[in-house]
Amino acid sequence: MKIYRPRFTQHRQAGVALLIAIFVLLLVSVAAMAMVISSGTDAALAGNYRASTGSYYAAVAGLEEVRGRLSSKDPNYFGAAIPNPVPLNTICYLTNPANGETVDPKTSGSTYGDTQYAHEFSAAPVVNAYINSVWNGATPGPLYKWARVNAVTEQSLNIDVNQDSVYNNTIPLYYDGTRFNLTNTGAQVLEITSLAALPGGTQRLVQYTIAAGLPLIASFPSALTLDGPTPAYGTPHSNNYRINGADRQGPSGAGTCGSALQPTQPAIGVVNAADGGSSGTVAGQLFRPDHYTGTGSPPSVVDVSGSGTNTLPASMQTVTGLEQLAQSFSTLPGVITLTDASGTGTGPCTSAPSSWGTTGSPVTIYAHCALDMSSASPGYGTLVVTGTLSAGGNFGWRGIILGIGQGAMAMNGGGSGEFDGAIVLAKTRNASGALLSTPGTPSISWSGGGGNGLYYDSCWITSALANTVSGGYPILSFRELGQ
Amino acid sequence: MEMLVAVAIFMVIAGAAFGLLSNTQRRYRSDSQILTAFQQERLAVDQIVRDINDSGYPPANHFSVATPPGNLYAITPLAWTPGYPAACTIGGTCTTPGGFDMIIETDYDGTGVKWIRYQLVGTTLNRGVTPKVAGADPGAATSAAGVMVPYVTNVVNNAPAATINQIRTYYPSMFPGAVAQPIFQYACDTAGGPQLCPGAGANNSPVNVRDVEITLIVQTPQNDAQTQAPHLVELSGRGHRINPNK
Numbered sequence: 008m009k010i011y012r013p014r015f016t017q018h019r020q021a022g023v024a025l026l027i028a029i030f031v032l033l034l035v036s037v038a039a040m041a042m043v044i045s046s047g048t049d050a051a052l053a054g055n056y057r058a059s060t061g062s063y064y065a066a067v068a069g070l071e072e073v074r075g076r077l078s079s080k081d082p083n084y085f086g087a088a089i090p091n092p093v094p095l096n097t098i099c100y101l102t103n104p105a106n107g108e109t110v111d112p113k114t115s116g117s118t119y120g121d122t123q124y125a126h127e128f129s130a131a132p133v134v135n136a137y138i139n140s141v142w143n144g145a146t147p148g149p150l151y152k153w154a155r156v157n158a159v160t161e162q163s164l165n166i167d168v169n170q171d172s173v174y175n176n177t178i179p180l181y182y183d184g185t186r187f188n189l190t191n192t193g194a195q196v197l198e199i200t201s202l203a204a205l206p207g208g209t210q211r212l213v214q215y216t217i218a219a220g221l222p223l224i225a226s227f228p229s230a231l232t233l234d235g236p237t238p239a240y241g242t243p244h245s246n247n248y249r250i251n252g253a254d255r256q257g258p259s260g261a262g263t264c265g266s267a268l269q270p271t272q273p274a275i276g277v278v279n280a281a282d283g284g285s286s287g288t289v290a291g292q293l294f295r296p297d298h299y300t301g302t303g304s305p306p307s308v309v310d311v312s313g314s315g316t317n318t319l320p321a322s323m324q325t326v327t328g329l330e331q332l333a334q335s336f337s338t339l340p341g342v343i344t345l346t347d348a349s350g351t352g353t354g355p356c357t358s359a360p361s362s363w364g365t366t367g368s369p370v371t372i373y374a375h376c377a378l379d380m381s382s383a384s385p386g387y388g389t390l391v392v393t394g395t396l397s398a399g400g401n402f403g404w405r406g407i408i409l410g411i412g413q414g415a416m417a418m419n420g421g422g423s424g425e426f427d428g429a430i431v432l433a434k435t436r437n438a439s440g441a442l443l444s445t446p447g448t449p450s451i452s453w454s455g456g457g458g459n460g461l462y463y464d465s466c467w468i469t470s471a472l473a474n475t476v477s478g479g480y481p482i483l484s485f486r487e488l489g490q
Numbered sequence: 491m492e493m494l495v496a497v498a499i500f501m502v503i504a505g506a507a508f509g510l511l512s513n514t515q516r517r518y519r520s521d522s523q524i525l526t527a528f529q530q531e532r533l534a535v536d537q538i539v540r541d542i543n544d545s546g547y548p549p550a551n552h553f554s555v556a557t558p559p560g561n562l563y564a565i566t567p568l569a570w571t572p573g574y575p576a577a578c579t580i581g582g583t584c585t586t587p588g589g590f591d592m593i594i595e596t597d598y599d600g601t602g603v604k605w606i607r608y609q610l611v612g613t614t615l616n617r618g619v620t621p622k623v624a625g626a627d628p629g630a631a632t633s634a635a636g637v638m639v640p641y642v643t644n645v646v647n648n649a650p651a652a653t654i655n656q657i658r659t660y661y662p663s664m665f666p667g668a669v670a671q672p673i674f675q676y677a678c679d680t681a682g683g684p685q686l687c688p689g690a691g692a693n694n695s696p697v698n699v700r701d702v703e704i705t706l707i708v709q710t711p712q713n714d715a716q717t718q719a720p721h722l723v724e725l726s727g728r729g730h731r732i733n734p735n736k
Contacts, residue, residue, distance in 0.1 A: 168552060169553075169555065187552050483549070484548055484552065485543070489599065
């Protein structure tokens, strides 16, 4: 009998452990991979979120660098590198390559080529030499690649600015402080476009329109503007007291500031028809009506609330607009700020201004209080007062005075001083300092008058307003562009 | 005998491995839901922030005429209802903008000014875009059929009190005061800088909104498999209006 032994039993079992080990390893690997994939997705999502936000701020950084360096006060001012005004179809690039990187936006097809310009303009541009960013590839900075500066037209913005149904592409747009125009009025509108690109590939393209800052007030419609209904005019009785709307052009006569003589204005401007004219509310309160000269026959009291030239801007006929204007002065660089103890802006100022200014160095004073200007003999520049403005003795002012708040002046005498420039009085708050819904009654109380008076003077107005340019290049609009 | 031992050991190891895998799968499913919610929210917050940043384009200053046709420019970065364009107060007479409803006015693609509305209905945040129509009410225009579409689901910012209380048992720091958490909170420009609009006095108006704080809370469909705690994802963002409001 032949006995068969399982000669190969050990050989059959050999390798089973290996198979089991491989199988278990496979299972563990699958589990591990699942966890890795899960955490990987998590990390990717967080990364995307960071990239999205980071690219936005990087692009805005490009806009802000250009906006800052356009200002002559910036230590890295562009100067002549960007012409003023910027001709149409001329573009300037600020480039910001990373270390060793080439950024060549004017070359289409390059890594960061500017394809956006062609969407706005049909003509090929003249490209000025590239300007380096302040980071200049050496210092790690924001990750924008380039920023472009150019003039704009109706067609490039795709906006029919003057609503004539024509999208003009040959006239650069300007900004008059309130609105765009095609008449070269004010400052040129510039467009800044900035491209940011992060290492992961996220890109963002954003755009500003900006214009150089303009004075906070473009012009004054009269020597004295009583900006509210039924003004109370406590008339001076001095024979020497006058208000004259003819442009005085400085104490030495016409042409002293090198600008053209301005058209004669009304002596007193009002904002209601019933308050103007020789039989109006104000004229009825004047002691010597013939001493109020300007446009029209004396007394020159004219309604300046309408539209067109020589009128008070609509924004200066509302409480909101007037308050915003007064607030704008309070934030100007170098402004001298005075306050009262209560904080309401109606009590006496707790201190006197550090300076009333000089001919060559006019000041801007924002008095959130009732101010006594007796020691201004005279003062120079811009004076904004929220409380009652008072004075006695030998006082005067050369520049502009805005009484916005109580809209009140209480003067005593006047000596030999005088006011040269323009004054606006508007009552926007009640006696407690609370806002009114509409402008209230402005008031002047003037005992005597001395040799004082008010003379419209474009030189002193210009001198004062030069200090009120809001500085830099205000943003007129912002948008993000698709790519 | 050796084979039996090997099989037994294999069964034990395989059982342990499958147990681990099953646990991992449950965890993966749960995490996937969190990731989906996170993804939805991230996209939504990102889009809302972009829309707010772009709001108010083009402003009225882009026209030389005093009163251009109302549909050509953004009267204000945020539109409102009722009474548009006569102003209302946020937290007062405005129905929109509110904590769960906001309408943005902008031209984001150069094809004309549009109203973009975000509105929470139940637990769904809807988004709708419609061209601005001069003289029309933004609320009514965006409420027309087909305009609003679901954007983010399972939003629990305005959940019932019982749900909020249940969530707070697991996450006491959420829903401060055990009240609904507004998706949108508005800061208005004032002389002293931006302040929450309801405290901004005379400046409380949609016209003066400068910043919008966004808080979006989304709950996943399934609770935690082990603890039964609800899974919530809360994301915040801030939109900053740059365009002027005039």
